[in-house]
Amino acid sequence: MQYDYIIVGAGSGGCTLAGRLADRCPDATIALIEAGPHTDRNLLVNMPTGVAVVVPNKLKTNYGYLTTPQRGLGGRRGYQPRGRGVGGSSAINAMIYTRGHPLDYDEWARMGCEGWAWSDVLPYFRRAEGNERGADAWHGDAGPLTVSDLRFQNPFSKRFVQAAVEAGYKPNSDFNGADQEGVGFYQVTQRDGRRCSVARAYLYGRQRPNLHIITDATVLRVKFNGKHASGVEIVRGGRTEMLEARAEIVLAAGAFNTPQLLMCSGIGPAAHLQSHGIAVLHDAPDVGQNLIDHVDFTINKRVSSIEPTGFSLRGIARMLPQFVTFARHGRGMLSSNVAEAGGFLKSRPTLDRPDLQLHFCAALVDDHNRRMHWGHGYSLHVCVLRPRSRGTVTLASRDARVAPVIDPRFFSDSRDLDLLVEGARIARRILDAPSLALHGGKELYTHAGQSEQELRQTIAGHADTIYHPVATCRMGGDARSVVDPQLRVRGVTGLRIVDASVMPTLIGGNTNSPTVMIGERAAELIGHARSDGQRVAPARPEKTGAATSLL
Known part of the structure; x- marks a missing residue:
């Protein structure tokens, strides 16, 4: 089977790239390969509160990875949910739409990533965005990724915002506008009260005969002709197949699986590959290095009110009619993303941007x-936005079907723990403000009288990821960087990477929207390469009818 372009991984970067490239280059055949299933008819994916089920469980749509034992977490193994299915992690995440701070992208440019400063990337954010509030200098309203205000806001989420204001933090109705700092409700990637995954935004419901989506297929390795990427070996239905690419191969399998596939x-x-019996095509020391992730700590508080989502006879009775409301109108409690509100705060007023992020959940999320x-x-999460700890992704086996070894090395730099302690103190000031304090309750693992040493021990015993791993195939202008600013893998030809693994640093916010931006920019880069005379054999589309082929 031959295609002009082969994209490995139907996550946020892969779906964006596949849809845009298919439209931009209608004469080119494109294969989008995904290890998991289609997600367009999955109720737990499309119903926003389904996140409470799909994230904690290893399912067909969630790899449910575990880390190595983390010394900084008291020897515990961390949990790393990752999307497995068309839409990738955008099909299982909390749908929060944030971009990070403009200074984050200016920092990328200073690190040698020419063309990735804030002024460069803002047009791609706006191009992707279909914000229901309308367009302005910061937002787009015509893009495929629908961004909306929540149709349901739990009373306790509203009380959290008011309590944060009472504690001295300013309200903010738009974290992606002129100023990121403050507290408020998040906008979400939802359409008509249902999840707008990147697959729903860019793929489903569109007719593209040149785009073939191959599901339930695992890519084992990239095939090379000399040092030119020429195809991929996949396994599906117990059978191994080879797919050939006439133009380029793009890896979009995420911060864990993309470096794994490169190494396989x-x-x-070189030494690591040889230890697994893999012939070294190109010695790239930084592949799988520089793993950065948002480490997060949660204060949980049980209350007598049944307004927060929870498990009780009265709570279950209250929830049952919500299924009808959601099915008919896309409204009600089931349209909630659970993490409805939050904020971006500074641990010190002299900082040039927030260094802490809050997520408030009107449920006991433990x-x-x-x-x-x-x-x-309810639960109040606080995470360190720009952690200094660095981890690794390495191979457990030369077989790409075996999970990689994930070692975030949380708190290996003690400054991350110091900052999270300060973040926990800020969270407590908000919980002690009148709008929340008057509802009483009892904390599960923390209490107001904890000493700093006790708080540090509690954090070590309960902290973990808030699901934003990046940088394992970092972009840069230096020779050691894995990809150049055009996202081309150094040391070989015909191979690019388009996912969160290329981020040189972790942005200050949730990473789904920035990954979509990378996909938008990649489509333009590849489209320009094609129009500039890249030699590609004439496309020979398979006969697949009028719509996108769903293989």
Whole structure:
């Protein structure tokens, strides 16, 4: 099977690139390969509160990875949910739409990523965005990714925002506008009260005969002709197949699986590849290095009110009619993304941008919701936006079907723990403000009288990721960077990477929207390369009818 372009991974970067490239180059055949299933008819994916089920469980749509034992977390193994299915992690995330701070992207440019400063990337954010509030200098309203205000706001989420204002933090109705700092409700990637995954935004419901989506297929390695990427070896239905690419191959498998696939294909740290019996095609020491992730700590508080989502006889009785409301109108409690409100705060007023992020959940979310509690309550998450700790992704096996070894090395730089302690103190000031304090309640693992040492021990015993791993195939202008600013893999030809692994640093916010931006920019880069005379054999589309082929 031959295609002009082969894209590996139907996550946020891959779906964006596939849809845009298919429209931009209608004469080119494109294969989008995904290890998981289609998600367009999955109720738990499309119903926003389904996030409470799909994130904590290893399902067909969630890899449910575990990290190595983390010394900084008291020897615990961290949990790393990652989307597995068309839409990738955008099909299982909390749908929060944030971009990070403009200074984050200016920092990328200073690191040698020419063309990735804030003024460069803002047009791609606006191009992707279909914001229901309308367009302005910061936002777009005509893009495929629908961005909306929540149709349901829990009373406790409103109380959190008011409590934060009472604690001295300013309200902010738009974290993606002129100023990121403050507290308020998040906008979400939802359409008509239902999840707008990147697959729904860019792929589903569109007719593109030149785009073939191949699901339930795992890519084992990239095939090379000399040092030119020429195809991929996949396995599906127990059978191994080869797909050939006439123009380019793009890896978009995410911060864990993209470096894994590079290493399985002979690109990575030479000694590590040789230890697994893999012939070294190109010695790239930084593949799988520089892993950065947002480490997060949660204060959980049980309350007597049944307004927060929870487990009780009264709560269940209250929830049952909500299924009808959601099915008919896309409204009600089931349209909630659970993490409805939050904010971006500075630990010190002299900082040039926020260094802490809050997520408020009107539910008891403990250990990624893997630990269930009877009753009702709420959870206030706080995470370090620009952690200094760096981890790795390495191989457990030369077989790409075996999970990689993920070692975030949380708190290996003690400054991250110091900042999270300060973040927990800020969170407590908000919880102690009148709008929340008057509702009483009892905290699960923390209490107001904790000493700093006790708080540090509690954080080490309960902190974990808030799901934003990046930088394992970092972009840069230096020779050690894995990809150049055009997203081309160094040391070989015909191969690019388009996912969060190329981010040189972790942006100050949720990473789904920035990954979509990368996909938008990649489509333009590849389209320009094609129009500038890249030699590609004439496309020979398979006969697949009028619509996108769903293989």
